[in-house]
Structures are given as structure tokens and as C-alpha cells.
Amino acid sequence: xxxxxxxxxxxxxxxxxxxxxxxxxxxxxxxxxxxxxxxxxxxxxxxxxxxxxxxxxxxxxxxxxxxxxxxxxxxxxxxxxxxxxxxxxxxxxxxxxxxxxxxxxxxxxxxxxxxxxxxxxxxxxxxxxxxxxxxxxxxxxxxxxxxxxxxxxxxxxxxxxxxxxxxxxxxxxxxxxxxxxxxxxxxxxxxxxxxxxxxxxxxxxxxxxxxxxxxxxxxxxxxxxxxxxxxxxxxxxxxxxxxxxxxxxxxxxxxxxxxxxxxxxxxxxxxxxxxxxxxxxxxxxxxxxxxxxxxxxxxxxxxxxxxxxxxxxxxxxxxxxxxxxxxxxxxxxxxxxxxxxxxxxxxxxxxxxxxxxxxxxxxxxxxxxxxxxxxxxxxxxxxxxxxxxxxxxxxxxxxxxxxxxxxxxxxxxxxxxxxxxxxxxxxxxxxxxxxxxxxxxxxxxxxxxxxxxxxxxxxxxxxxxxxxxxxxxxxxxxxxxxxxxxxxxxxxxxxxxxxxxxxxxxxxxxxxxxxxxxxxxxxxxxxxxxxxxxxxxxxxxxxxxxxxxxxxxxxxxxxxxxxxxxxxxxxxxxxxxxxxxxxxxxxxxxxxxxxxxxxxxxxxxxxxxxxxxxxxxxxxxxxxxxxxxxxxxxxxxxxxxxxxxxxxxxxxxxxxxxxxxxxxxxxxxxxxxxxxxxxxxxxxxxxxxxxxxxxxxxxxxxxxxxxxxxxxxxxxxxxxxxxxxxxxxxxxxxxxxxxxxxxxxxxxxxxxxxxxxxxxxxxxxxxxxxxxxxxxxxxxxxxxxxxxxxxxxxxxxxxxxxxxxxxxxxxxxxxxxxxxxxxxxxxxxxxxxxxxxxxxxxxxxxxxxxxxxxxxxxxxxxxxxxxxxxxxxxxxxxxxxxxxxxxxxxxxxxxxxxxxxxxxxxxxxxxxxxxxxxxxxxxxxxxxxxxxxxxxxxxxxxxxxxxxxxxxxxxxxxxxxxxx
Numbered sequence: 001x002x003x004x005x006x007x008x009x010x011x012x013x014x015x016x017x018x019x020x021x022x023x024x025x026x027x028x029x030x031x032x033x034x035x036x037x038x039x040x041x042x043x044x045x046x047x048x049x050x051x052x053x054x055x056x057x058x059x060x061x062x063x064x065x066x067x068x069x070x071x072x073x074x075x076x077x078x079x080x081x082x083x084x085x086x087x088x089x090x091x092x093x094x095x096x097x098x099x100x101x102x103x104x105x106x107x108x109x110x111x112x113x114x115x116x117x118x119x120x121x122x123x124x125x126x127x128x129x130x131x132x133x134x135x136x137x138x139x140x141x142x143x144x145x146x147x148x149x150x151x152x153x154x155x156x157x158x159x160x161x162x163x164x165x166x167x168x169x170x171x172x173x174x175x176x177x178x179x180x181x182x183x184x185x186x187x188x189x190x191x192x193x194x195x196x197x198x199x200x201x202x203x204x205x206x207x208x209x210x211x212x213x214x215x216x217x218x219x220x221x222x223x224x225x226x227x228x229x230x231x232x233x234x235x236x237x238x239x240x241x242x243x244x245x246x247x248x249x250x251x252x253x254x255x256x257x258x259x260x261x262x263x264x265x266x267x268x269x270x271x272x273x274x275x276x277x278x279x280x281x282x283x284x285x286x287x288x289x290x291x292x293x294x295x296x297x298x299x300x301x302x303x304x305x306x307x308x309x310x311x312x313x314x315x316x317x318x319x320x321x322x323x324x325x326x327x328x329x330x331x332x333x334x335x336x337x338x339x340x341x342x343x344x345x346x347x348x349x350x351x352x353x354x355x356x357x358x359x360x361x362x363x364x365x366x367x368x369x370x371x372x373x374x375x376x377x378x379x380x381x382x383x384x385x386x387x388x389x390x391x392x393x394x395x396x397x398x399x400x401x402x403x404x405x406x407x408x409x410x411x412x413x414x415x416x417x418x419x420x421x422x423x424x425x426x427x428x429x430x431x432x433x434x435x436x437x438x439x440x441x442x443x444x445x446x447x448x449x450x451x452x453x454x455x456x457x458x459x460x461x462x463x464x465x466x467x468x469x470x471x472x473x474x475x476x477x478x479x480x481x482x483x484x485x486x487x488x489x490x491x492x493x494x495x496x497x498x499x500x501x502x503x504x505x506x507x508x509x510x511x512x513x514x515x516x517x518x519x520x521x522x523x524x525x526x527x528x529x530x531x532x533x534x535x536x537x538x539x540x541x542x543x544x545x546x547x548x549x550x551x552x553x554x555x556x557x558x559x560x561x562x563x564x565x566x567x568x569x570x571x572x573x574x575x576x577x578x579x580x581x582x583x584x585x586x587x588x589x590x591x592x593x594x595x596x597x598x599x600x601x602x603x604x605x606x607x608x609x610x611x612x613x614x615x616x617x618x619x620x621x622x623x624x625x626x627x628x629x630x631x632x633x634x635x636x637x638x639x640x641x642x643x644x645x646x647x648x649x650x651x652x653x654x655x656x657x658x659x660x661x662x663x664x665x666x667x668x669x670x671x672x673x674x675x676x677x678x679x680x681x682x683x684x685x686x687x688x689x690x691x692x693x694x695x696x697x698x699x700x701x702x703x704x705x706x707x708x709x710x711x712x713x714x715x716x717x718x719x720x721x722x723x724x725x726x727x728x729x730x731x732x733x734x735x736x737x738x739x740x741x742x743x744x745x746x747x748x749x750x751x752x753x754x755x756x757x758x759x760x761x762x763x764x765x766x767x768x769x770x771x772x773x774x775x776x777x778x779x780x781x782x783x784x785x786x787x788x789x790x791x792x793x794x795x796x797x798x799x800x801x802x803x804x805x806x807x808x809x810x811x812x813x814x815x816x817x818x819x820x821x822x823x824x825x826x827x828x829x830x831x832x833x834x835x836x837x838x839x840x841x842x843x844x845x846x847x848x849x850x851x852x853x854x855x856x857x858x859x860x861x862x863x864x865x866x867x868x869x870x871x872x873x874x875x876x877x878x879x880x881x882x883x884x885x886x887x888x889x890x891x892x893x894x895x896x897x898x899x900x901x902x903x904x905x906x907x908x909x910x911x912x913x914x915x916x917x918x919x920x921x922x923x924x925x926x927x928x929x930x931x932x933x934x935x936x937x938x939x940x941x942x943x944x945x946x947x948x949x950x951x952x953x954x955x956x957x958x959x960x961x962x963x964x
Contacts, residue, residue: 067096070089083120115159121447163369168204178194257294263301332363335358384406401503451484454484458484459481475504498525502525519568526565530559631686662714663713663714666715673950689721700732703716706737712883713898717933757819758805761796777907782796788911817864825878827875827880832884832885862928863893866897870898882898
């Protein structure tokens with residue numbers, strides 16, 4: 001089957017712009033469905049890797065010589081690409097077999113007639129022929145000959161379905177084909193169907209699912225996809241275990257394709273190093289097999305991984321190699337990837353300007369098929385971005401999300417270079433081409449009856465008119481796109497155009513000074529977009545990293561704009577407040593899914609109000625979100641149905657400047673308490689003062705915060721009440737949570753506490769020049785804990801290695817894990833780690849370690865304590881790492897430090913904390929938040945060490961997760 005692959009259009013998978021949106025959402029939530037993609041638009045283009053063909057593999061009954069002769073003639077015409085003649089001959093063969101009553105060969109001829117019609121882009125005829133073939137086969141007994149023709153017919157039907165935009169149905173069809181081949185024990189053909197299936201799953205962003213199918217196709221057992229996607233550091237002494245398994249497989253087309261798709265899965269999962277190695281192996285296999293098409297596709301995937309690393313020069317090198325392909329669709333795909341990458345690099349816009357006119361005429365030569373439609377849309381995305389760079393350096397407010405994607409690519413760059421003035425003259429040409437290629441895309445989609453592709457074409461036309469300032473026309477096309485998505489189950493498509501419509505309605509309302517009516521329509525559009533994103537949660541992967549689409553620019557604005565609209569009235573309705581709170585929590589969940597590139601964080605919305613109303617001590621929950629011109633707070637008080645709401649009108653940059661300065665003061669031991677208090681009282685005034693009377697009236701005993709942005713970098717304990725001259729921690733126990741939907745609060749178990757204590761006290765230096773200073777008080781800290789918690793186990797210095805910690809967690813009944821060592825929380829999971837004796841244990845490994853399957857008689861980890869860790873300097877979103885550890889560690893609560901605190905004071909603080917936990921656990925049923933509060937107050941009021949009353953010493957400690 002592989003020998004005739006050159007006869008078919010191959011998949012165009014431009015991992016940028018168009019196809020990225022899907023992946024953005026996908027990655028956001030991760031994902032399973034990277035549709036989201038990516039959330040963005042993942043517009044995969046192309047046909048399956050393996051398609052059925054006419055060959056001796058198809059059994060042909062010999063009783064009909066004339067029929068057999070026609071089959072051979074049709075086969076020869078097909079092979080020389082005379083598809084018109086081949087179709088006529090296949091039709092004659094089918095009629096001849098029908099007249100002879102040879103049902104099996106009639107079905108065979110009809111399935112190949114369908115395949116031929118596909119090459120002619122005569123989709124209705126192709127669908128009719130394959131339907132007739134399958135209907136005939138249903139009437140026949142399950143002989144080996146019937147099953148073989150059935151399986152190949154299903155392969156052909158799957159290809160047709162994929163080409164005409166019925167990707168979900170194609171997946172089901174290829175699964176049936178694979179099952180049929182399995183019944184026949186035809187492993188190679190089964191593998192080919194599975195590869196087709198996996199490719200279609202990746203088109204939809206179902207990357208984790210595709211991984212399992214790929215391992216099945218490669219006949220690799222005992223490999224877990226989650227473990228495969230985790231980062232690992234291989235060395236000559238310790239090679240990559242998974243790579244060694246793949247290397248041992250015999251070279252074959254299945255291996256070449258399977259490894260390429262696995263490499264794509266690894267890239268989207270964020271394991272770029274392993275992705276590069278697996279793709280390199282796929283390239284080597286293709287070269288050994290002398291398979292140019294597999295070689296070109298491996299080069300494309302290698303370019304995408306290099307782009308994600310990011311290594312733009314290496315990526316361009318791979319794309320240029322693939323662009324020399326003799327296969328037109330691969331050549332165009334490579335050029336489209338080149339173009340989008342050149343546009344991302346502002347310094348190479350002139351090169352992009354020279355490249356796109358070469359691509360456009362080649363795309364027009366592609367036959368009317370799904371890949372040709374998405375090639376046009378991909379080109380349109382690049383041209384939109386090219387035009388945007390020529391006329392603006394900043395994305396206009398409430399512009400189309402399509403246009404917003406352009407500037408998100410450059411947000412981290414200091415360059416703001418526009419196209420040279422000499423090139424701006426080409427802008428009318430770009431407008432002309434955009435109109436033409438999007439009109440062509442729609443017409444082709446209509447012929448294919450592909451509503452998903454039609455919706456993309458209309459939505460992009462809406463974006464183009466919005467870019468031009470023709471808002472009524474933009475709204476017209478956007479609504480047409482939404483009309484198409486309403487008739488199909490495509491939330492990954494619909495959410496984008498609902499978002500675009502919401503922005504259009506806001507913009508038009510502002511121009512007409514009728515904000516109330518517009519807000520109502522915009523809220524409806526945003527609500528629909530939000531609901532669609534939520535429906536994708538379990539199906540999405542994190543944002544596609546290969547094109548560096550940024551969650552903050554691709555998805556996060558939708559949540560913030562939605563909350564902004566809901567809370568815009570002076571007195572928002574209770575329904576608006578509930579929706580806003582839900583959106584704030586959903587944003588927290590999406591950020592964590594993006595952080596881990598994983599959507600395994602399951603929300604449990606039913607516990608939201610129940611936990612506040614029923615837990616004792618009584619708890620109040622603060623939801624705070626920073627918007628462009630104001631800071632909004634939604635407050636849930638216990639036993640009250642009505643949510644509280646208040647705001648501070650203050651520009652976002654002013655809020656962030658205050659928070660940055662406060663954080664700087666807090667982490668500097670030389671800063672005085674008065675300096676800290678002068679800023680922390682401002683935050684108190686924003687968050688607490690407007691409802692401090694209500695808190696007292698409601699007899700609230702504990703405060704829990706769901707915080708946004710830079711607020712997460714500030715310990716709420718340090719908020720200063722200037723009137724009463726006291727810190728918030730002196731009035732309330734305090735905890736943080738990424739959202740109540742992410743945890744199941746339970747009281748500290750009323751049994752004896754037991755602890756694993758581990759730490760590093762000596763100076764450590766690693767080969768990569770990372771050096772960590774000694775922590776001489778760690779042994780004292782851990783020994784004090786041992787004396788306070790008799791049932792404890794110590795792992796110090798050389799004993800503190802991953803395997804020892806894992807063994808203790810697996811076998812022992814410890815409900816506290818206490819780690820005293822250097823560590824860092826970052827918005828990048830690769831930079832979030834703790835130091836063990838022999839390595840940096842990254843968050844993904846720590847997550848895996850703490851969530852290992854423990855024995856049935858073990859106890860859950862109630863509290864994970866990370867002493868001496870800190871948030872990464874200069875990282876405004878570093879506490880994502882802390883929240884990520886807290887949520888994913890398998891512990892009900894995590895206590896950590898936001899900055900490196902004095903070694904001696906940390907030892908004393910931990911002693912205080914454990915005394916409170918032990919004593920309170922046996923006498924007062926103390927909560928973790930209360931134990932933390934008492935320990936902090938003990939430091940604050942310590943008479944022997946008066947310096948310890950400074951916030952630097954006691955405020956760094958924060959409790960994340962379950963506060964009970």
C-alpha cells in the first residue's frame with residue numbers, strides 16, 4: 001500500500017496560526033482535544049497516511065475473465081493518474097461483476113471506484129460508490145475474502161470521511177477497519193488503519209488518545225503514555241529507556257510513520273527533547289527505507305519541534321529541506337510553515353513578503369479537497385498577520401481574536417519593527433488575495449459539504465472585515481460562521497467566532513454609546529463561548545507549544561473580558577456574580593492545565609457553596625480579579641445565598657506596580673515593617689476593608705482567597721489594617737486555593753501525625769553550573785520535627801534521593817511529607833523544582849512521585865511542606881508553579897515559602913508549626929490554617945528574637961489547598 005502513496009494528497013499540518021487556535025485550547029485544557037487548542041485553530045490538512053489501493057492484495061474471483069481484465073485496465077489507468085479513464089473502467093467492472101452475480105468483486109470494484117472519484121474531487125459520487133460497496137458486503141457471509149474487502153473498503157471510506165471534514169466519523173470507521181484486520185490476523189494492515197486513526201485523532205487534538213493507538217500500531221507494550229511524555233535527562237551512561245525500545249523495532253513504513261506521530265505527540269505534551277530524538281529516529285528510518293514522503297514529513301515535524309524549542313534557524317532549515325519535496329502538498333505545507341515563522345520574526349518580514357506570492361498560485365493548483373481549503377485558511381492567517389505588522393505595532397482593543405494572535409507571537413520581543421514603507425504598497429494586493437482565497441475556501445467547503453471548513457472560511461472573512469473597520473460586514477460573516485457551527489457539534493470552532501461576535505458587539509455599542517444593549521448581546525455571545533470552552537475541558541490539551549501560542553493571549557483574554565462584562569454594572573445581578581465567580585475559577589483551572597499541558601485537573605462544582613456553608617470554623621471565600629481599569633472582588637459569606645461584590649477603580653498598571661513593589665519589600669530583609677505596611681494596607685483596603693464589618697457580623701473565622709495575577713505573589717497574611725494596627729493574620733487563619741472546584745476540603749484526620757522528613761544541608765553544585773548554598777540549620781529543623789512527631793522518618797543529604805523518598809511514600813504510613821531544601825516555583829514547569837542530593841527533581845517528577853499508587857493500607861498525604869523554596873525572581877506568574885505543585889502533588893494541602901527565609905528562623909517556625917499541629921490535633925481539632933496562623937503569630941511576637949517580627953521572617957509561609 002505504501003508504494004502508491006505518492007498518488008494522494010498528503011496532510012498539510014501547518015502548526016501555526018490557523019491550526020493553532022485549536023491547539024491553544026487543546027493545550028489549555030489539554031487537551032485531549034487539542035482543538036482547542038490548541039485552541040486555536042488547528043486546521044489539519046490532508047489525507048490519511050495509508051490508503052487502500054487496487055492491487056493483488058484484493059481477492060478477485062477468477063470466474064469472470066472480462067471483469068478481471070477490466071480490473072487490470074482500471075488499475076493501470078489509476079497508476080498513471082488517468083483518473084477519468086480509471087473511473088469509467090471501474091464502473092464497467094462493477095457492472096460486469098453485478099451481471100455475473102459476483103457480489104464480492106462488485107463491492108471491490110465499487111470501493112476502488114470511490115477511491116478514484118476522490119482523486120477527481122467528485123465527492124458525492126465517491127460517497128455513493130462506497131455506500132453501495134458496504135451495503136453489498138453486509139449481505140455476504142464472513143469469509144476471509146469478504147472480510148479483506150470489507151476492511152479495505154472501510155479504509156477507503158475513512159479516507160473519504162476525513163477528506164470531506166467528517167473527522168470524528170473517520171476515526172470510528174478506521175477503528176472498524178483495524179478491528180476487521182485484527183480478526184484476520186493481518187497485523188501490518190491493522191497497523192496501517194491504526195496509524196490513519198491516530199493521525200485523525202491528532203487532527204482533532206486528541207493527542208493522548210493517539211499516543212495509545214500509536215503504541216498499539218507499533219506493537220509496543222508496557223509503555224505508559226503519561227510516563228513517555230514526562231521530561232527526562234538521558235546521558236551516555238543512562239540512555240533514554242523509551243528511545244532504546246523504539247530503536248529496537250525493525251525498520252518499516254509503520255515505524256517511520258508511527259514514530260513521527262509519536263514525536264508530534266511529545267512536542268504537544270511539552271517534552272521537546274524527546275520529541276526531537278524520536279523524530280530524528282523517524283527520519284533515519286525513512287532514509288533507510290528510501291521513502292521520500294516519510295523523510296519529508298519527518299523534516300516538517302522536526303521543524304515544528306525546533307520552532308517550539310525555540311530554534312528558529314534550525315526550524316527554517318528543516319522547512320527548507322521539506323520544501324524541496326516533489327509532493328506538492330508537502331512542499332506547500334513546508335512553505336506555509338516557513339512563512340508563518342518569518343512573520344513571527346519581525347526582522348525577517350521582507351523575506352515573508354517575498355515568499356507568500358510564491359505560495360498563493362501553488363495553492364490554487366491543489367484539487368478541491370479538505371487540505372486545499374485549510375491551506376488557503378492558513379495562508380490567510382499569515383497574510384492577516386503580515387498586514388497587521390505593516391500597519392500597527394499594537395493589536396487594537398477588541399480586535400478579532402484572529403488578529404490578536406498575530407501580536408501575541410511578538411509580545412516577548414523587544415522589536416517593534418514594521419514592514420519597510422516600500423513594502424506597504426503591497427497591502428492592497430494582500431487585501432485582494434485575502435478576499436479571493438477565503439472566497440475560494442468557502443466555495444470548496446460548500447462543494448465538500450464540510451460545514452466546519454465553511455465556518456472557518458466565514459469566520460476568517462469576518463476577521464478580515466473587522467481588521468478593515470467594516471464592522472457590520474464583519475458581524476454578518478461572523479454570524480454566518482456561527483449559523484454553520486450550530487448545525488454541527490463543533491464547540492472548538494464555535495467558541496472562537498462567538499468570542500469574535502462578542503468583541504464586535506462591544507465595539508459597535510461603544511461607537512453608538514449604547515453600552516447597555518450591546519453588553520446584553522455581548523454577554524450572550526461570551527457566555528456561549530465560555531460554555532463551549534468548558535465543554536472542551538476534558539477533551540483539550542494544552543496550547544500547542546510548537547508555534548509558541550501563548551495562553552495569556554489566546555485564551556485568557558476571553559475569561560477576563562467575560563468577567564469584565566458581567567461585573568461592569570454598578571450593581572451586577574446575582575446571576576452575573578455567580579457567572580463571574582464561575583469564570584474566575586475556570587480561568588484558574590485553565591491556567592493550571594496550561595501550566596501542566598494536561599487536563600487531568602477535574603473540577604467538582606457541586607462543592608462550591610456547600611463547603612463554605614457547612615465547614616467549621618466558618619469560612620469566607622474571596623475571589624479577586626485584576627481588570628484593565630479596576631480590581632473586582634466577589635465574596636462568598638457562609639450561610640448567605642447572596643454574593644457580595646465591590647470594586648476599586650484603579651488602572652491595572654498601578655495595581656501591578658504596587659504589588660511588585662510590595663513583593664520586593666517583603667523579600668528584602670533590610671526593609672522595615674513600616675515600608676511594608678504602607679503598601680500592604682493598600683491591598684487590605686482593596687480586598688478586606690469594604691466588607692470587614694460583614695465578616696464580623698457573619699462570625700467568619702477563616703479567610704480563603706482565590707487570587708489573580710500578581711496578587712498570588714503576595715501573602716495575604718501581611719495585609720495591614722492601619723486602623724487597628726494589626727496584620728490580617730492576627731485576626732484570621734488564612735489559606736489560598738486555585739479554586740474550590742479543584743479540591744475536596746476535609747478536616748485534618750484525627751489520628752496520630754506521622755512524617756517523612758527530608759532535606760539537604762550541604763552545599764551542592766551540578767554539572768550545569770547550578771550551585772546551591774549550604775542550609776546548616778536543616779538538620780536542626782528536621783531533628784526538632786522528629787522530637788515533636790515521634791512517628792517520623794529522616795532522609796538527610798546523601799539519603800535524600802528520589803528512590804529513597806519514593807520507597808518511603810509507597811510503603812510507609814506517613815500523612816506529612818516535609819522537605820527542607822532549595823527549590824523554585826516558576827510559571828515554567830521546567831524551572832519548577834526541588835533539590836535532592838543527586839538531581840533537581842522537577843515538578844512533573846515530583847507530581848508523579850507523590851501520586852504513585854500507594855498500598856491499600858497507606859494513608860493519604862495530608863500536608864506537603866516545602867521549606868526553603870522560593871518563587872522565581874522576576875517571574876510574575878511564578879506562583880503557578882506553587883499552585884501546580886499543591887494541586888497535583890496528591891497532598892490535601894501544601895505549605896511553602898514564597899521567598900528564601902533566614903535558615904535559623906525557618907527552623908524555629910517549623911518547630912512552632914508542628915507543636916501547634918500535634919497539640920491542636922489532640923485537644924482542639926485545630927485546622928491547618930489555624931496551626932499556620934499560630935506559628936506566624938508566635939514568630940511575630942517572639943520577644944527573644946525581635947527581628948523576627950519583621951514580615952520578611954514570618955509572612956513568606958503560605959498554605960495552598962485544603963485549609964481544614
